[in-house]
Amino acid sequence: MKLTVLGCYGPYPKAGGACSGYLLEDKEIKILVDCGNGVLSRFFQHCHDINELDAIFISHLHPDHMSDLMVMKYAIGIGQMQGKVKQSIPIYLPSSPKEDYDRIQYNDAFVRHMIAEDTEVNIKGIKINFKKTNHPVECYGMSFEKNGKRLVYSGDTKYFPELEVFAKNCDLFLCEGGILEKDITENTPHLSAKQAAEIALNANLKRVVLTHFWPETRPYNLYAEAREVFPNILELAEEGKAYFI
Template sequence: MKITFLGTGVGIPQIGRVQSGVLMDFEGKLLLFDCGCGVLGRILESKHKHTDIDGIVLTHLHLDHVGDVLALLKANWLMGKTDMRIFGPQGTQEWFEKTLDVYDYLKDRFTVDIIELSPGDEFAPEGKGGDCTITCAKTVHTNNSLAYRIKSEGKSVVYTGDTEPCEAVMELAEDADVLIHECSFPVNFEMTNHTTPDMFTLMLEEYPINVKELYLTHLYPHMHGHYEEARHHIRKYFTGNVTIAKDLMVIKP
């Protein structure tokens, strides 16, 4: 399994960070988790082909996580690929249909199979190499937002999307090799529906987890100058490695 951080930013533009997107490679089969604005260009920069992506998995339907979905589908169509599977929370079908309604010229250009998911669901994306399975958990962000635990090749990776620290995500992440957790704002920043380092460590005190590698993503401009502070604060409560994710960073669990 190989993981490429395509976008580690948010809805506010930042140099070096586009919106949310993580590409996972399972023995040459590609699955894209979230597809915010700027992610399509990052796919090219990562030396992957957008037409090789087998499916898109969405954590929720906010613009900074779905802004390039239709752009990706159009780019595929222009290159001769006309099918895609999209996995997402309840409401994904309605969102997609309403979005496509705005662009009459794209209707009937491609076939999209949409699979809506709920907390507790487990699925095996078709075409994925061998033993890939994905489990869903509810997050604290929108009514239907989801986190995912991906198991493949003997490794486990958890991607939270946007969320406050919560028990469901901690349970999902237990014994994972990699936890990709949002960390939108710095220590002592008052916030709901997102994570700060001190919110995260308060949850760790109540629900300590055994995870080898923690990557912090979904970083607002407010985090500039506070990256090391965030790492240092979390390391007081977390035994694994803590890394600030960057666009185009590649890891292998």
């Protein structure tokens, strides 16, 4: 499987950047994971025809993870009316907040599927499972597995021990870790770089890609904080870069 980072910032992008969005591919399969601000434009740099898209998975309905669905629905819906888009795109997402869930639909652009912890999806041989995270709105981490190789995406979350179990022994852990430990408070709904590294260490992981960067934080400082904890392959997500699983 190949994972291309389309956007890696939150809760807003830096100049020239985009919020959370990732393109997962395997041969003829194309899956979009999250679709925050600026992601649709990046998507079209890699997929010239939206008919190539097999499915969309959304971790939660905060704008930095789903706001470009508000324009993607027009790209699909208008394309359908013009005969250019052949079918509705399956989208898997939480059902709450309800007002955001309802706003996503436009004509027949999407076929919506609500997700929960016990949901299991199979997209052309890629098996997807979910883990509810600790975030102010309903949010899910995701596991993508094919041919014995597994990618786990944390979504947005505070630390909770079950995430270590969910990610255990995966081949690549795409984990939010975009703020420094010194900026974490009891009410911070995100992981620090140090916490992400601790999860990876406890989950017996060999490779971690940190993502969801606060635009004001220097990436090197995030890397240095995580490196103090995690001795194995550690990378910072780079927009446009592909990671192979």
